[in-house]
Amino acid sequence: MRFLSVYQTCVRTAVSQALAYRFDFFLSLAITFAGSLGLPLVALLIYGAGAGFPGWSFHEVLMIQ
Numbered sequence: 001m002r003f004l005s006v007y008q009t010c011v012r013t014a015v016s017q018a019l020a021y022r023f024d025f026f027l028s029l030a031i032t033f034a035g036s037l038g039l040p041l042v043a044l045l046i047y048g049a050g051a052g053f054p055g056w057s058f059h060e061v062l063m064i065q
Contacts, residue, residue, distance in 0.1 A: 039065045 047058045
């Protein structure tokens, strides 16, 4: 249980540190969100157009991303 308390304290500290510069926090959040959605959409566009990566299925490409 002591580990959980230390972990919670570290997470709280990291979040409060990130929120100290709110614009930077929201900008990095938006970039992370766009990257998380962007890469799978690129794979979907490639495989949707009938192209692909030789030897790779769509689901394998998604797993790597």
